[in-house]
Amino acid sequence: MRAWGGDQVTEAVAGSVELLRTVTDRDWTGVRAGRLEWTCRRTAEHIASDLLAYAGQLAGRAQTAYVPFELGFEEGTDQAGVLxxxxxxxxxxxxxxxxxxPRVRAFHPYPFRSANREGFAAMGIAEVLLHTHDIAEGLGLAYEPPAGLCESVLTRIFPHVRPGPEPWPTLLxxxxxxxxxxxxPVTGWRWNNNLVLPTGRLTLEGVTPAAAADLAAGGDGGFVWLGDAPFEGTREVAAGLLKAYDSGVHRPEFGALVLVRREDGRAVGSLGFHGVPDEEGRAEIGYDLVESARGHGYATEALNALAEWALARDGVRLLYATVExxxxxxxxxxxxxGFVRADVLEEEPLLADRTLRLYTRRA
Known part of the structure; x- marks a missing residue:
């Protein structure tokens, strides 16, 4: 998967500035930006502030809060200066x-308290695209960014949003x-950066729809794999995640995660859920490892961490896995x-294939 983010930030900013330069002689201070309460001028300043804030968070590796600084404009700065x-x-x-x-994380509150470089790039791009739209709407300008930019934002920080006919109207x-x-209509929303769970030797990194699409197509999903490629089960899981995303039932916290070794940053396998918990609070879990990583306890370590995390959530009371x-x-x-072999009564509603064995772990 080709490195993503820097070029796309540049593209988004260039398109915004190119449009807004055509109206620097207009009044931005007395005109409201679209549906916002802010003026067009305030909104343009906000774009710059957010771009700087995201760069600061990522460059400074902030871990617990926003870095306490803000952007200021010199008195008398005109619209051209803001651009x-x-x-x-x-x-x-x-x-x-x-x-x-690629494995570096920095603080961002939504929803799991951190984001990687792709997350910060996607949030920055979204700020540019959306607030340029707001300003353009206030000033009566036509604006439609490239569909590829919009889709890349949706598949990285809006994994819970079912794709629409076109990316830009969907993002709006x-x-x-x-x-x-x-x-x-949407009345409240947040970014949704991917989940990351640390263990003793591993980092479990949530798979975004963008990464899943690359994995399902035979790519690396943005990971450096031990043995140069994931096990086939990981690609199947990625394809299932994409299917759920396309149908609007994907929930990122019950998706897939890649196991990344802390010692060298190599991906050694994947694990995750076969879907959201059912009405009884039961969720199926699965995992696999590349062959050269087996026998070192990685799967046990990752499975135990994910089980503890999932069973501490409201609405989850039982995890189960099937095995030959x-x-x-x-x-x-x-x-x-911590999983135990299920008895016959537990198997009836959860296990249709009688050649498999069921293991469960309860909250």
Missing amino acids: EVIETTGALLAATVRTTP WATGRGDLPGRA EANTPSQGVLARA
């Missing part, structure tokens, strides 16, 4: 994204700025991770 600041802060974010290692709808046929009778290594993994 220069947007270009400059956009360049700072683009450079930071390009030079930050998802942020309360437009309507989509058959969908209720002859697969004793996998049965050992489940046992070491």
Whole structure:
């Protein structure tokens, strides 16, 4: 998967500035920006502030809160000057994204308290696209960014949003700025950066729809794999995640995660859920490892961490996994991770294939 983020930030900023330069002689201070309470001038300043803030978070590796600084404009800065600041802060974010290692995380509150370089790039791009739309709407300008930019934002920080016929109207709808046929208006929304769970030797990184699409197509999903490629089960899980995303039932916290070794940043396998918990609070879980990573306890470590995290959530009371009778290594993994062989009564509603064995772990 080709490195993503820096070039796209540059593209988004260039398109915004190109449009807004055509109206620097207009009044931005006395005109409201679209549906916002802010003026067009205030909104343009906000774009620059957010680009700088995201660059600062990522460059400084902030871990617990926003870095306590803000952007100020010199008195007398005109509209053209504001656009220069947007270009400059956009360049700072683009450079930071390009030079930050892919596994680095920094603080962002929504929803799991951190984001990686792709997350910060996607949030920066979204700020540019959406607020340029707001300003353009206030000033009566036509604006439609490239569909590829919109889709890349949706598949990275809006994984819970079912794709629409076109990416730009979908992004506008998802942020309360437009309507989509058959969908209720959005009145509140947040970014949704991917889940990350640390363990002793591993980091479990949530798979975004963008990464899943690459994995399902035979790519690496943005990971450096031990043995140069994931096990086939990971690609199947990615394809299932994409199917759920396309149908609007994907929930990122009950998706898939890749196991990344802390010692060298190599991906060694994947694990995750086969879907959201059912009405009884039961969720099925699965996992696999590349062959050269087996026998080192990675699956047990990851499975135990994910089980503890999931069973602490409201609405989850039981996790279960199915395994072939002859697969004793996998049965050992489940046992070491606190799962127990289910009795006959538990198997009836959960296990249709009688050649498999069911293991469960309760809250």
